[in-house]
Amino acid sequence: MQKWTKNVGSLISYAERIFPDVEIVTRNLSGEITKSNYGEVAKRAKKLGSSLEKYGIKHGQNVGSLALNTYRNMEMYFGISGMGAVMHTINFRLHPEQIVYIINHAENRIIFVETVFAPLLEAIQDNCPTVEQYILLCSAEEMPETKLKNAISYEEFIKDGDEKYEWPELGEDAPCGLCYTSGTTGNPKGVLYSHKSTLLHTWAGSSANGMGLSADDSILMVVPMFHVMGWGLPYIGAMNGIKLVLPGMGMDGAALVELIQKEDVTLAFGVPTIWLGLLGYCEENNIKLDNVKQTIIGGSAVPYAMIKEFDEKHDVNVVQGWGMTETSPLATATLRTPAMDKMPKEERYKLQTKQGKPIYGIELKIVDDDGNRLPEDGEAFGKLLVRGPWVNKRYYKHDEDAIDADGWFDTGDISSIDPEGYMTIVDRAKDVIKSGGEWISSVDLENAAQSHPDIMQASVIGVAHPKWDERPLLLVVPANDKKDKESIYSFLEDKIAKWWKPDDIVFVEELPIGATGKVLKIELREQYKDHLMK
Ligand code: ADP
16 A cells, blocks of 8 residues: 655645635634635645745744634644644643743744733743744734734735645654643643644544544534644544634633524534533523534533533533543543433433543553553443553653553543443542542542532532541532532432532632633642641
């Protein structure tokens, strides 16, 4: 058979030829909705690629971006990687010190930045000596006053680019993308994706057993494009001619519902916290999400109550996906099966709270602390290890591999696997609660609590206890301002083991949310560390 070393730029060239008119819809910073399409994105990506080449960016160099989900970001995904450089997405919600670390570590020479984030970079640019030029994601007319070094608008930068530019042939393992994990402890770690791993992930992710996407779909991409290469959706979209709806800054319920209704969204992607807000907005305003068929939710555990609400109120099926920066990200998914359709609803919802079955290419195993393989009986749980062609081998610029001799990567998650192959996250290793030597799953407790009608959001952490080392503390964001501990305790009674009962319930106005939309348990643990010691 033939040698095949295409780079990811080939995806947008394919879309340009086969799906030129399929729309890429963006909500601009001004709030208005503008339309591009794959044909346009491809031409402009090529202009960008050739402009970067002319500037002197070399193959393998990391080009930084602090960018929202917009058509320009799509162009960067293909223009930067396609010309042989590395699309280095930077999470603009990180602490500025972490952003400085990441820019220096990646040795970015150019950074593309939204005008709204210019002040953030102005404040730190003196600490980022490798950066030669900042390119603002706007037209020449929209350029703000800025002190950023050699600032120029994106439109000016690509103006003389070649829209017929041809993507170079790159080596099999040439890098195309770079993402840093948010690193709750220590410095962020970079995961460098290759063209090959990305193309394989794109195929597997779009297959019927991956996320089951097709040209009939219109996808609302709420997941930020800096979060693990936008869960691969820019690539999957181009390969399959999928309409992409990109919300820019408009992440509130009203803005999302407007896009869903106007753009006939059939599928939406994001983390649970985003959907909490959207469901709340729909409830308050008596809105049903008519055209949406499915939501694909991942990043943290999807509560039972959310799966039920999507199904019963909106007729929307929830597909849960599990993955991490180190797995590109898609590794497992809980797709709707004919068997699920025959189950009583409650049983199906329960199954959908599992993180899912591995897609082809990904292997999973669970092991005890000594590395012994544990049975896949749905009961035993231990460290979750993963292996596959789009799984990290070595963190960027690290000296040692992050995998063992057989290629297994330790995810830091504690899981069980059932006889049918469904994997369930019991907890993140660092979040599991150890009470008198026994383990309590914070995820299970949260799931149980979250079904209480007066609970909008729940988080469970382990806090120090004089007798049991650690005991669970339940933090609750109340719905409708109802704060009744006794009602919550009696609700939990038949849903959890007696000794799992949280030692206390604390009502809070909101929970701290991290840079990728997950509850920051590390902060909660610090804040409440003495709560049960008094
Ligand atoms: P960050 O922590 O910076 O957001 P990742 O996105 O790489 O970085 O996080 C990966 C982790 O997120 C996984 O190891 C797992 O603990 C958690 N996670 C991802 N998807 C799910 C899911 N569907 N259910 C439970 N946990 C999940």
